[in-house]
Amino acid sequence: MKRSHRVGAICQILAESPEKIFSLNYFCEKFSAAKSSISEDISAAKEAVKASGYGYIETIAGASGGVRYVSDISDEKAAEVQNNFCNMLKEESRILGGGFLYTSDIMYDPSIVKGMAQIFAKRFRNAGANYIATIETKGIPVAFMTAHLLNLPVIVVRRETKISEGATVSINYFPGSSERLQKMSISKRAAEPGSKALIIDDFMRGGGSIKGIAEILSEVDIQVVGTGVAIANIEPEKKKVSDYFPIVYLGKVDENDKFVEVIPNSQIF
Amino acid sequence: MKRSHRVGAICQILAESPEKIFSLNYFCEKFSAAKSSISEDISAAKEAVKASGYGYIETIAGASGGVRYVSDISDEKAAEVQNNFCNMLKEESRILGGGFLYTSDIMYDPSIVKGMAQIFAKRFRNAGANYIATIETKGIPVAFMTAHLLNLPVIVVRRETKISEGATVSINYFPGSSERLQKMSISKRAAEPGSKALIIDDFMRGGGSIKGIAEILSEVDIQVVGTGVAIANIEPEKKKVSDYFPIVYLGKVDENDKFVEVIPNSQIF
Numbered sequence: 001m002k003r004s005h006r007v008g009a010i011c012q013i014l015a016e017s018p019e020k021i022f023s024l025n026y027f028c029e030k031f032s033a034a035k036s037s038i039s040e041d042i043s044a045a046k047e048a049v050k051a052s053g054y055g056y057i058e059t060i061a062g063a064s065g066g067v068r069y070v071s072d073i074s075d076e077k078a079a080e081v082q083n084n085f086c087n088m089l090k091e092e093s094r095i096l097g098g099g100f101l102y103t104s105d106i107m108y109d110p111s112i113v114k115g116m117a118q119i120f121a122k123r124f125r126n127a128g129a130n131y132i133a134t135i136e137t138k139g140i141p142v143a144f145m146t147a148h149l150l151n152l153p154v155i156v157v158r159r160e161t162k163i164s165e166g167a168t169v170s171i172n173y174f175p176g177s178s179e180r181l182q183k184m185s186i187s188k189r190a191a192e193p194g195s196k197a198l199i200i201d202d203f204m205r206g207g208g209s210i211k212g213i214a215e216i217l218s219e220v221d222i223q224v225v226g227t228g229v230a231i232a233n234i235e236p237e238k239k240k241v242s243d244y245f246p247i248v249y250l251g252k253v254d255e256n257d258k259f260v261e262v263i264p265n266s267q268i269f
Numbered sequence: 270m271k272r273s274h275r276v277g278a279i280c281q282i283l284a285e286s287p288e289k290i291f292s293l294n295y296f297c298e299k300f301s302a303a304k305s306s307i308s309e310d311i312s313a314a315k316e317a318v319k320a321s322g323y324g325y326i327e328t329i330a331g332a333s334g335g336v337r338y339v340s341d342i343s344d345e346k347a348a349e350v351q352n353n354f355c356n357m358l359k360e361e362s363r364i365l366g367g368g369f370l371y372t373s374d375i376m377y378d379p380s381i382v383k384g385m386a387q388i389f390a391k392r393f394r395n396a397g398a399n400y401i402a403t404i405e406t407k408g409i410p411v412a413f414m415t416a417h418l419l420n421l422p423v424i425v426v427r428r429e430t431k432i433s434e435g436a437t438v439s440i441n442y443f444p445g446s447s448e449r450l451q452k453m454s455i456s457k458r459a460a461e462p463g464s465k466a467l468i469i470d471d472f473m474r475g476g477g478s479i480k481g482i483a484e485i486l487s488e489v490d491i492q493v494v495g496t497g498v499a500i501a502n503i504e505p506e507k508k509k510v511s512d513y514f515p516i517v518y519l520g521k522v523d524e525n526d527k528f529v530e531v532i533p534n535s536q537i538f
Contacts, residue, residue, distance in 0.1 A: 001320065004273040004310075008280040008317025012324065015281045017380070031320070041273075048277025051270065051300070055281065096435050102458055104434065108425060110417035111286070137405045137425060138433075141413045148379035148414070156377060156406060164407075165373065166365050189371055 003041060006031050010045045014057060014069035018121075019151035023066040042067055053077050054118060070125070071149035073118040075269045081115030082264045086248055088112075089231070092258035099253040101260065107138050107202045107230070110145070116247055117145035119268055120200055120228040123245055124150070127225040130195040131155050135184060135213055139201035142230055146200050155197060155222075157213055161185045169219045173212035175205075184209075186216050193221035204229040207240035214241070234263070272310060275300050279314045283326060283338035287390075288420035292335040311336055322346050323387060339394070340418035342387040344538045350384030351533045355517055357381075358500070361527035368522040370529065376407050376471045376499070379414070385516055386414035388537055389469055389497040392514055393419070396494040399464040400424050404453060404482055408470035411499055415469050424459045424466060424491075426482055428452065438488045442481035444474075453478075455485050462490035473498040476509035483510070503532070 010027060014020075027038045045067075046057045053074045059067050073081070085106070088094075094102045106112055120142070133155040134143035140156060147154045161168045165187040172181050191197065199213050214224045232246035247268060251261030279296060283289075296307045314336075315326045322343045328336050342350070354375070357363075363371045375381055389411070402424040403412035409425060416423045430437045434456040441450050460466065468482050483493045501515035516537060520530030 002313070002316075004276040004313045005317040005320060007273040008276040008314050009320045011277040011281040012284045012318055013321050015284045016321075016323065017383075020380070044271070044273045045277050047271075048274040049281055051274060051278045052282050052285075054285065096433065098432065100433050102433065102435050102456070104425070104456060104459065105422065108413075108416075108423040110413060110422070111289070111420060113413075114286075114417070137409070137427065140406070140409045141423065144377075144379060144382075144410045144413055145417070147377075148383070151380060153374065154377040154379070154410065156373070158406065163367065164365065164369050164371065166371050187371070187373060190373065 001031055001033070003037075003044070006033065006038075006041045007044045007048060010041055011048055014045070014067065015049075015055060017151070018055075018069050018071045018149045021060055021064070021066045021068045026066070071118055071121045073115070073122055077115070078119050078122075078268055081119060082247055082268060085112070085116070085230075086262045086264055089248065089250065089262045090260045092260070095253060095255055095258060095260065097255070099255065101250070101253060103202070103231070104138065108141055110141070113142050113145050116142050116230050117149055119247055120146045120245075121149035123268070124198050124226045124228060127198060128196055129198040129225050131191050131197040131222070133157065133197040133199050133213055133217060133222070133224075134201055135159070135209055138203070142202055143200040146198075146228070155186065155190045155217075157184050157186050157216060159184060169216065171212060171216045171219065173208060173215065175208040175212070182212075184212055184216055186220060188220060191220060191222050195222055196225045197222050199224055199227040201229050203231045203233070204239070204244060204246070205233040206236050207244070210244065211240040270300050270302070272306075272313070275302065275307075275310045276313045276317060279310055280317055283314070283336065284318075284324060286420070287324075287338050287340045287418045290329055290333070290335045290337045295335070340387055340390045342384070342391055346384070347388050347391075347537055350388060351516055351537060354381070354385070354499075355531045355533055358517065358519065358531045359529045361529070364522060364524055364527060364529065366524070368524065370519070370522060372471070372500070373407065377410055379410070382411050382414050385411050385499050386418055388516055389415045390418035392537070393467050393495045393497060396467060397465055398467040398494050400460050400466040400491070402426065402466040402468050402482055402486060402491070402493075403470050404428070404478055407472070411471060412469040415467075415497070424455065424486075426453050426455050426485060428454075430454045438485065440481060440485050440488065442477060442484065444477040444481070453481055453485055455489060457489060460489060460491050464491055465494045466491050468493055468496040470498050472500045472502070473508070473513060473515070474502040475505050476513070479513065480509040
């Protein structure tokens with residue numbers, strides 16, 4: 001096998017499984033090549049990946065060491081994702097009654113969601129999370145894609161208890177949007193007590209749901225180490241949580257003038 | 270830039286965005302290289318990707334042509350995914366009361382779900398689907414990952430109507446597991462009428478939900494062109510749908526003897 005073929009295969013294999021450690025031996029056996037050749041291939045793969053604009057290859061020393069692909073996104077590409085997202089949200093056809101916006105087409109499109117997940121993965125990679133937590137339903141894709149990039153399992157908080165969840169813990173909480181009490185529940189098996197989680201969701205208004213997720217996680221002894229939301233509503237100014245990272249802010253949604261105000265978060269870089 | 274670096278970068282860029290067509294010009298500009306060099310790089314990238322065991326690079330001729338990465342999985346790797354899945358399902362700690370199995374940890378783990386999605390993507394790639402449809406909640410990750418590999422948007426059928434879905438169409442249906450009437454709803458904006466969808470879900474017992482999804486899709490003029498489920502229960506033998514493709518079959522779940530019967534679908538290859 002030629003060097004360029006091995007380098008290409010290494011880049012592909014690593015990019016398919018972000019954060020998974022592959023030993024040098026794995027590639028030696030796969031390509032029937034000597035360790036010295038594979039070492040050189042990996043150096044070339046590192047250079048190759050640098051040129052692409054997302055992701056880099058990291059070497060981990062030691063007996064259980066090897067190489068892994070770290071998902072990343074350049075400032076230029078992050079700005080592209082953000083602008084694209086802003087422009088879509090501004091489309092007047094999204095305006096529903098009551099100042100709501102239709103966003104399911106965005107939140108369920110892998111080609112769009114992946115860019116958001118790359119931004120979250122870059123931001124939170126070093127937060128020390130063992131899980132990505134979200135609440136059903138619309139935030140699951142972006143939470144799951146972020147989890148894929150960080151190679152972490154997902155915890156899905158449910159609105160109702162299901163028999164297939166086994167024993168559950170439930171709380172009542174006040175969502176931001178109304179003062180009607182709501183319920184959420186989590187399986188007791190969903191996570192190892194004592195671990196850490198990142199909350200990822202599609203939308204935050206008052207922060208009631210996010211606060212609820214943090215509360216229910218703490219009931220099963222999981223600590224929240226970061227919160228990312230695709231869209232944060234500007235109103236109400238006073239949120240129920242203080243520490244959150246949105247990709248864009250949603251301002252006024254004017255049904256009559258068909259106008260949607262969207263402000264990119266300038267701190268994503 | 271060296272040839273091996275360009276080949277590596279091409280493999281990574283294509284693998285990051287399955288089914289997305291990249292023109293040769295895109296790479297010429299990115300690497301400031303001549304078309305003849307990029308052509309040779311792509312030939313090398315094709316060879317490289319062949320060696321990895323999943324995915325291949327396809328050339329599309331014509332003015333809007335270029336190259337794209339097609340997700341694939343070798344028989345060997347598919348068998349590995351299937352066996353791994355079977356072994357996990359057989360763990361006696363999963364047995365819940367009433368013959369239910371706890372599977373959320375499997376269905377919410379990207380590193381496991383990706384293998385299932387690769388099997389579905391391979392099976393259904395040529396079905397002509399424009400969308401992947403699923404019903405909330407537990408099937409969303411595998412549906413979304415399959416959608417990522419096929420570069421298609423997802424339609425999530427909801428159990429309840431939500432204001433943020435806009436105008437919806439609802440039906441009542443009988444799920445397979447009980448004779449209690451249930452409701453499902455779909456946003457009228459979820460899909461272009463006249464298009465085709467693939468149904469992907471985590472679990473099927475009697476087929477009532479899958480039949481319901483097909484019915485609600487037909488109400489918004491979407492035709493189902495295939496159905497994939499991670500797990501199909503063997504009982505009841507007579508299902509409400511006839512055409513479905515499971516990764517594994519679930520047989521007897523014995524609470525007393527702590528025994529779970531799981532049979533791999535021998536037709537995944």
